[in-house]
Amino acid sequence: MLKISLKWAQFQLDEVNYLIALNNNKIVYLNMGANAFDDFSSFLKVNNFEANEDQSLEAFGINKINDYFNHFNLISLDDLELYGTPFQIKVWKTLFSVSRNKLLTYQELAFLVNQPLANRAVGTALKNNPILIFIPCHLVISKSGMINYKAGPELKVFVQSKEKLTF
Structure with a gap:
């Protein structure tokens, strides 16, 4: 191969x-x-x-x-080439289709992928998101308010503020 x-x-x-x-x-x-x-x-x-x-x-x-x-x-x-498990790709594509001016919780995203009990699996899929910003995992927040982001919490806040300034 x-x-x-x-x-x-x-x-x-x-x-x-x-x-x-x-x-x-x-x-x-x-x-x-x-x-x-x-x-x-x-x-x-x-x-x-x-x-x-x-x-x-x-x-x-x-x-x-x-x-x-x-x-x-x-x-x-069409501008992206995704590599991951079928579940990860489903989560990433679903998140990609969400409105860019809407925050949602891990649980809400789990419902959108028809896996309502898969909050943690959704979180793991987002942790493995290879295309930050364009697959907008920065829009997903925890119910507790804890900030998780592959690039670090300060950069999640930075990206959220960049988007907020443009809406």
Whole structure:
């Protein structure tokens, strides 16, 4: 079997570090924060992917994120290539279809994927979300108010505030 080889780049925008990876011009991975590279390395290992750095993707990443936050060009599912378990992909696609100006709880998302008792499984799927921001796990909140986010709670609040400023 031929190994998938991703192109990737790191860049900074609004004083936040990002890492983006593509396969055949589709976004496979987007993370932010101090642990983005380590998480990307784990993502590559879990999926048995190779990766080659390509700094020409820096401008692409900056433009996509700016467009997203400014609502000029929202991402479609056709722009993404998802790798995960069938349940994870179901959760990510369902979350992708939720209105961008609506917060919801893990339990509400579990109901949307027709697994009303799967709050924790939904949380685990979001923890493994490889495409932050565009698959908007930052819109999912806990009933208790505890802030969970793969890139860290401060970056979840940052992304939420960026979206709130644009609505």
